[in-house]
Amino acid sequence: MFKGIRARLKRLRRRLSPVTETVFETVNIEASGRAVPLRVRRHRRARRIVLRIDGARDEAVLTLPWRVSLREGLAFAHERRDWLQARLAGLPPRIPFGPGAILPLGGIPHVIRHVPERGVIRIEAGEIRVAGKPEHLARRLSDWLKAEAKRTLAPVVEEKALRLGVAVGKITVRDTRTLWGSCSARGDMSLCWRLVLAPPFVADYVCAHEVAHLKIRGHGARFWTLVEDLAEDMEAARAWLARHGEELQRYGRGKSLRGRAVEFRP
Ligand SMILES: [Zn+2]
Numbered sequence: 001m002f003k004g005i006r007a008r009l010k011r012l013r014r015r016l017s018p019v020t021e022t023v024f025e026t027v028n029i030e031a032s033g034r035a036v037p038l039r040v041r042r043h044r045r046a047r048r049i050v051l052r053i054d055g056a057r058d059e060a061v062l063t064l065p066w067r068v069s070l071r072e073g074l075a076f077a078h079e080r081r082d083w084l085q086a087r088l089a090g091l092p093p094r095i096p097f098g099p100g101a102i103l104p105l106g107g108i109p110h111v112i113r114h115v116p117e118r119g120v121i122r123i124e125a126g127e128i129r130v131a132g133k134p135e136h137l138a139r140r141l142s143d144w145l146k147a148e149a150k151r152t153l154a155p156v157v158e159e160k161a162l163r164l165g166v167a168v169g170k171i172t173v174r175d176t177r178t179l180w181g182s183c184s185a186r187g188d189m190s191l192c193w194r195l196v197l198a199p200p201f202v203a204d205y206v207c208a209h210e211v212a213h214l215k216i217r218g219h220g221a222r223f224w225t226l227v228e229d230l231a232e233d234m235e236a237a238r239a240w241l242a243r244h245g246e247e248l249q250r251y252g253r254g255k256s257l258r259g260r261a262v263e264f265r266p
Pocket residue numbers: 209213219
């Protein structure tokens with residue numbers, strides 16, 4: 001009986017505690033004489049150690065299940081340090097928002113220009129013309145792109161939801177790093193603004209994927225049939241994201257966001 005209460009308390013505590021926790025903002029591990037920055041997190045629902053590259057921050061991310069020790073996790077990353085180093089070195093270049101930079105809109109390259117006048121952002125002759133003070137260019141462009149994403153993606157979601165006969169909740173546009181879209185059990189949807197940079201069939205697929213989740217939560221065979229039905233070209237879009245997704249994460253990111261580094265020696 002006492003045991004039963006304890007188990008219930010444990011379950012409750014687990015439900016109340018955060019899903020992820022950052023253990024180290026940055027640990028540096030050494031690979032071929034160079035430091036590989038690594039962010040270490042714990043995740044409630046992680047079943048195994050996961051190591052991935054975060055192209056937005058030029059660092060590796062190590063996710064540990066709750067029961068794996070920090071020492072074990074760091075040793076895991078350390079064994080793969082050369083692979084991490086190679087992946088980081090092979091990341092596409094960063095393209096900060098500034099005059100002369102090339103930014104795709106709907107997959108079509110546009111040159112960013114600053115125009116010394118008052119007013120808004122205009123798309124003209126293959127250029128994104130940003131008015132206002134030059135020091136505000138990056139900020140203004142980034143705000144505009146988010147608004148543009150909302151303006152163009154929301155109708156796609158609504159049209160597909162209507163076709164499927166499901167109700168969609170609030171649509172939010174965010175700057176997400178690992179997910180292009182997600183949807184809550186209540187039907188609220190979150191989409192990455194960076195999808196406006198990709199060709200339209202890619203954004204169309206992500207919207208179709210999330211709308212399909214309003215009907216089917218998991219990723220089973222029935223789910224994929226539904227997405228294929230809702231999307232313009234699911235296969236082409238998935239292939240495009242696998243190949244170019246990382247590039248999308250490199251736009252509008254200037255200097256590194258890295259925090260304080262801690263050295264790691266095994
Ligand atoms: Zn999904």
